[in-house]
Amino acid sequence: MKNLGWYFYRNYYDFQELDRxxxxxxxxxxxxxxxxxxxxxxxxxxxxxxxxxxxxxxRVVFSAEAASLLRQPHAEQRFQLMTVYPxxxxxSGVAHQTKALGEFKLGFxxxxxxxxxxxxxxxxxxxxxAAFPNRLRQLAFSEKTxxxxxxxxKKAASLEKYLIERIKDITQGHMLNPAELFRLEWAIFExxxxxxxxxxxxxxxxxxxxxxxxxxxxxxxxxxxxxxVEVKSKDKKLxxxxxxxxxxxxxxxxxxxxxxxxxxPIQFLKVLPKVVFEFQFELRNSVILSPEEKRRLFRLIxxxxxxxxxxxVGYGQLATLPNDSEPAYPTPVTQLKETQPKRTIEPxxxxxxxxxxxxxxxxxxxxxxKTRHRCKVWLATGGSEVKEVSVECIYASPLKxxxxxxxxxxxxxxxxxxxxxxxxx
Numbered sequence: 001m002k003n004l005g006w007y008f009y010r011n012y013y014d015f016q017e018l019d020r021x022x023x024x025x026x027x028x029x030x031x032x033x034x035x036x037x038x039x040x041x042x043x044x045x046x047x048x049x050x051x052x053x054x055x056x057x058x059r060v061v062f063s064a065e066a067a068s069l070l071r072q073p074h075a076e077q078r079f080q081l082m083t084v085y086p087x088x089x090x091x092s093g094v095a096h097q098t099k100a101l102g103e104f105k106l107g108f109x110x111x112x113x114x115x116x117x118x119x120x121x122x123x124x125x126x127x128x129x130a131a132f133p134n135r136l137r138q139l140a141f142s143e144k145t146x147x148x149x150x151x152x153x154k155k156a157a158s159l160e161k162y163l164i165e166r167i168k169d170i171t172q173g174h175m176l177n178p179a180e181l182f183r184l185e186w187a188i189f190e191x192x193x194x195x196x197x198x199x200x201x202x203x204x205x206x207x208x209x210x211x212x213x214x215x216x217x218x219x220x221x222x223x224x225x226x227x228x229v230e231v232k233s234k235d236k237k238l239x240x241x242x243x244x245x246x247x248x249x250x251x252x253x254x255x256x257x258x259x260x261x262x263x264x265p266i267q268f269l270k271v272l273p274k275v276v277f278e279f280q281f282e283l284r285n286s287v288i289l290s291p292e293e294k295r296r297l298f299r300l301i302x303x304x305x306x307x308x309x310x311x312x313v314g315y316g317q318l319a320t321l322p323n324d325s326e327p328a329y330p331t332p333v334t335q336l337k338e339t340q341p342k343r344t345i346e347p348x349x350x351x352x353x354x355x356x357x358x359x360x361x362x363x364x365x366x367x368x369x370k371t372r373h374r375c376k377v378w379l380a381t382g383g384s385e386v387k388e389v390s391v392e393c394i395y396a397s398p399l400k401x402x403x404x405x406x407x408x409x410x411x412x413x414x415x416x417x418x419x420x421x422x423x424x425x
Contacts, residue, residue: 002115003115004057008096024045054104064230071227082232087315091108118228119279129189136159194210238275241270345359346378355408362405
């Protein structure tokens, strides 16, 4: 089995071979049309070249030889989870793009020695940390924008409830209080032992002045790379290609037209569904939880939240193996609650004119249309009187009834004949 990491980051960009193919393509096309544009033939040859390079990566089948090299002998806490549709994206922040036609545009995480796809230990630690509340609280107290601060604090409270319920599941009824959860979080992720009498800080200064004792590196929890141990699909393929299609204007002044812009397909590499990863940890006895209880907690967090990039659109979700006897408890209700505070819509007091923007409540799509919708606005008519008005709006797809949006007047004078949805809260 070839080293996929070396192929993806080194051999993938074989510019000498690409130049040769572009020259051959130009000569062949010039025999048919002496006036052929060299730019077009170069683009066609480039696309064909990278399609072949992509196929070299996606046709590779799994080999179990590398698994023994990636297994850490000192990591005593382990579990296996399997990717599900649409797959998993890892390493997307690594540079891998020359703006060439047909190339994979995003980076990917491979083991340097074996070339196998992996989930770095730092990625796993970050994904688990994101499920704990107090780092989010610490960031919220440093935030100057009130709305973002309130949103982060509310999300932190939701995560706190989620973890208390999850720990109750794995400890058979032990209920942590917020202070105990705070000490647990700092011990696992910061390597800091907080005193038992500590309480959760309620300000930035409270976090900055925490009395603490650092935990030795040898006594801290270790997070190792997760590696592939099995592929359960019939063809045994590890990797596949996929596309995202953003339609964003580079000019910020035209962002309100994003829903109407043609999408730009971006191709990237992903781990296919039914690929089994083994997660491995060196966990120590620390605040409240034993190493085995922490292992079970980490497993449940990854099952609930997923890992990697683009989890908000379905990537990175994991499932238990068919023969796994370890329980996967139902997801606590607190995780499913909406964390964003409901926005209060103030009556619009300005003059109705072209280009005016105001907040509205989304109602429903207009029947027999694809881009027309009904929204409700409130207009201040003078004094304390408020008029409720239904407005027809343009947007590319339906939204959730009751959702707050910002609309921009496109037709009408003194009255809103037509508007466009330019922002979703």
